[in-house]
Amino acid sequence: MKHVIIISLLAIFTYADNYTFLVKPYQKEIELEAKIIAEIAASSLDEPLRLFIPEISKLEKSVYAQYATLSTTCEDANFIFINKNIDEKNICHGKNTLYFTNNYRKLLSDERYFGAFFWNKSRPNIVFIQRRLQARRIHLPSSFEQFIEPIE
16 A cells, blocks of 8 residues: 555656646746836836845746846835835835836825836736826836826
8 A cells, every 4th residue: 555655646746747837827927027127127217227026035036036136125226116015114215216016006196106017807007107207207118108197
């Protein structure tokens, strides 16, 4: 009986790689998100990008590191992407840093954010608030013009 169990476990572990496709879609979403955020951040800044994401996961860190220089603290960053529901009291404020979120409601209610990237019905959405872009003197490439909204 022991031999049957051991052989069964070996067979399962041998073929386990065939089922890793179940994990890959999530990584693909993070990769797409990382590419978009890095492009937005780099085009919004006049200096090299130093990205800070509070409470970043290991997977996010490995993916985002391919597209941007990650900062371990918000004090060292020039672009902060808040993609989780966190206590923002501990996030540095008053600094000449650009803030971006993944929450549309947060974008509308908090003046710090000039834009948002979020998923809706499994599709990526990007929104920039025109007035905030102008106030921060951010000039985005023409490829992002379609996402600029005259929201007050």
